[in-house]
Amino acid sequence: MPSLEARSLSYRVGQATLLDRVSLCAVPGEVLAIVGPNGAGKSTLLKLLSGDLVPADGEVLLDGQSLGSFGTRDLALHRAVMPQQTLLQFAFTAFEVVLMGRSPSAGSRRGESERDYEVVRECMGRTDSGPLSGRIYPTLSTGEQQRVTLARVLAQEAPVLLLDEPTASLDIRHQELVMQIARECALAGGTVLAVVHDLNLAAGYAHRLAVLSHGRLVACGTPTEVLTEALLTDVFEHPITVLKHPLRDCPLVLPGAASP
Amino acid sequence: MNPARQQEQSLRVTRIAPGVLFPALAALLLVALLVSANVGAVRISPVQTLAIVARHAGVHLDVAFSRQQDAVLWAIRLPRIVMAGLVGTGLALAGAVLQGVFRNPLAEPGLIGVSSGAALGAVVAIIAGFTVLGPLSLPVAAFAGGTVATFAVYRFARYGGRTEVVTLILAGIALNAISGAATGLVISVANERQLRTVVFWTLGSLSSATWTSVLAILPFIAAGAVLLPRYGRTLNLLVLGEREARHLGVNTERSRTLLIGLAALVTGAAVAVSGIISFVGLVVPHMIRLLAGPDHRTLVPASALAGASLMMFADLFARTVALPLELPLGVVTALVGGPFFLWLLHRTRREHGGWG
Numbered sequence: 001m002p003s004l005e006a007r008s009l010s011y012r013v014g015q016a017t018l019l020d021r022v023s024l025c026a027v028p029g030e031v032l033a034i035v036g037p038n039g040a041g042k043s044t045l046l047k048l049l050s051g052d053l054v055p056a057d058g059e060v061l062l063d064g065q066s067l068g069s070f071g072t073r074d075l076a077l078h079r080a081v082m083p084q085q086t087l088l089q090f091a092f093t094a095f096e097v098v099l100m101g102r103s104p105s106a107g108s109r110r111g112e113s114e115r116d117y118e119v120v121r122e123c124m125g126r127t128d129s130g131p132l133s134g135r136i137y138p139t140l141s142t143g144e145q146q147r148v149t150l151a152r153v154l155a156q157e158a159p160v161l162l163l164d165e166p167t168a169s170l171d172i173r174h175q176e177l178v179m180q181i182a183r184e185c186a187l188a189g190g191t192v193l194a195v196v197h198d199l200n201l202a203a204g205y206a207h208r209l210a211v212l213s214h215g216r217l218v219a220c221g222t223p224t225e226v227l228t229e230a231l232l233t234d235v236f237e238h239p240i241t242v243l244k245h246p247l248r249d250c251p252l253v254l255p256g257a258a259s260p
Numbered sequence: 261m262n263p264a265r266q267q268e269q270s271l272r273v274t275r276i277a278p279g280v281l282f283p284a285l286a287a288l289l290l291v292a293l294l295v296s297a298n299v300g301a302v303r304i305s306p307v308q309t310l311a312i313v314a315r316h317a318g319v320h321l322d323v324a325f326s327r328q329q330d331a332v333l334w335a336i337r338l339p340r341i342v343m344a345g346l347v348g349t350g351l352a353l354a355g356a357v358l359q360g361v362f363r364n365p366l367a368e369p370g371l372i373g374v375s376s377g378a379a380l381g382a383v384v385a386i387i388a389g390f391t392v393l394g395p396l397s398l399p400v401a402a403f404a405g406g407t408v409a410t411f412a413v414y415r416f417a418r419y420g421g422r423t424e425v426v427t428l429i430l431a432g433i434a435l436n437a438i439s440g441a442a443t444g445l446v447i448s449v450a451n452e453r454q455l456r457t458v459v460f461w462t463l464g465s466l467s468s469a470t471w472t473s474v475l476a477i478l479p480f481i482a483a484g485a486v487l488l489p490r491y492g493r494t495l496n497l498l499v500l501g502e503r504e505a506r507h508l509g510v511n512t513e514r515s516r517t518l519l520i521g522l523a524a525l526v527t528g529a530a531v532a533v534s535g536i537i538s539f540v541g542l543v544v545p546h547m548i549r550l551l552a553g554p555d556h557r558t559l560v561p562a563s564a565l566a567g568a569s570l571m572m573f574a575d576l577f578a579r580t581v582a583l584p585l586e587l588p589l590g591v592v593t594a595l596v597g598g599p600f601f602l603w604l605l606h607r608t609r610r611e612h613g614g615w616g
Contacts, residue, residue, distance in 0.1 A: 076509030090554035
């Protein structure tokens with residue numbers, strides 16, 4: 001099972017440095033969450049890791065090999081990317097959209113096999129989007145579209161998953177469901193890297209957290225190591241309190257010091 | 261309609277299976293061909309049509325037909341019908357493919373500058389008296405104009421090895437405006453006779469179709485009809501989004517260049533012999549989506565078939581409805597296609613809340 005490694009990645013647009021020598025490595029069996037304030041470079045890092053952007057300096061290694069040495073289809077067999085949102089102008093059904101996730105393994109010529117349909121049904125079941133199967137994708141709510149998109153990404157059956165804010169539009173039940181799926185993928189030997197805005201979701205489900213601030217990696221470690229009042233208050237420039245979660249073995253992050 | 265019923269309607273997806281759609285479209289094409297051959301100043305029955313075609317293929321059938329019927333069908337009507345089929349196929353194919361490539365249901369072949377470029381080429385040829393290539397002078401000039409315009413649009417949208425779709429569309433709009441202005445400028449120095457040729461050409465017509473012009477565009481349309489349907493799955497993924505398509509293993513830059521290039525060739529060939537025929541490239545793919553859904557593996561080949569039939573019927577209407585006068589074909593397609601498209605917009609708004 002392959003790992004995904006960033007080696008001293010930098011990315012610049014004009015004079016602005018969006019990412020400054022970031023190194024980290026996501027290994028099989030773990031969920032690595034990337035957290036940080038708006039504009040810290042989280043999405044840029046994810047785009048570099050997925051090959052959408054080419055770094056100004058440094059390199060990305062997938063399974064020990066440079067990302068550039070993979071062909072487009074080869075890459076699609078190794079890693080799947082879940083975008084923040086997929087807009088569609090044409091009336092494909094949710095099922096058809098998830099089926100598109102099977103394209104890399106199907107190649108461009110042959111039609112779908114019975115196994116492709118099975119994988120699609122299973123992935124839609126896991127993401128609680130089974131009942132949306134026959135619905136027209138553009139008529140679904142944003143949250144429903146997000147679950148269908150996750151099903152599409154899972155249907156790709158790639159060992160490395162890159163998720164860009166996979167829970168952004170979801171209700172609390174589905175937020176937990178999606179993070180649970182990320183964890184299951186990791187337990188099955190996959191490598192999962194997710195940009196997560198909600199620190200408590202990251203704390204509850206990620207094995208490790210990478211904290212970005214102003215384009216730099218400022219901390220990387222287990223939730224307990226990283227989610228400290230001092231670090232978070234500093235990074236988010238806002239008073240933050242960290243308690244122990246009453247039911248789970250992880251930190252609980254709350255905004256504010258005393259009552260406002 | 262109450263909201264619950266509306267909801268229910270949008271939940272239900274009824275689609276014609278490809279196994280039914282393609283035989284139906286093939287049958288429609290055959291009907292279009294035989295009816296078109298039958299109707300006109302000289303009547304020719306379907307059986308006679310077959311016999312005349314068989315005779316020219318060297319097979320003698322025991323069916324009576326006059327020498328006049330033979331001449332009318334073989335020298336005038338049939339090349340025109342085949343030409344209508346080829347032009348319709350080309351425009352509908354290009355429309356289906358470009359709507360997919362641009363992820364926009366409002367895209368049509370004219371968007372990438374090919375039609376207005378071809379018009380400029382044709383008008384310049386008419387007014388400069390370019391006749392070196394005989395009857396093919398005008399088509400060749402139009403084709404060259406269309407190709408140059410598309411290439412210019414594409415060059416503009418390409419920067420650092422990447423093509424940006426929005427830039428491409430905007431460059432197309434700008435180039436259409438420039439070609440339009442240049443065409444107007446050239447027309448302003450035209451004489452009466454040239455002016456009539458220009459107007460005739462820009463309104464679209466197939467009345468000058470001959471076997472020579474059919475053979476001239478056949479390779480281009482055939483190449484499109486054979487190659488473009490192979491990109492059905494690629495188009496489905498491109499519609500999902502450029503990044504998404506790449507993440508799913510599509511070499512987006514290469515596919516897009518190839519698809520736009522082929523669409524331009526096919527449109528250029530069609531426009532070169534027929535003049536400007538609007539709405540076919542826009543409307544036909546929408547009709548197929550309505551019947552069979554948006555999957556490009558069905559949509560692209562089905563649009564090709566439906567475009568051929570539709571254009572044959574449109575041309576039949578244009579040449580027979582006001583006998584002995586002939587209506588410009590582009591006017592017929594726009595008169596029928598425009599209202600149909602408005603109805604389609606209305607229906608889509610009502611049932612899916614629009615495209616946005």
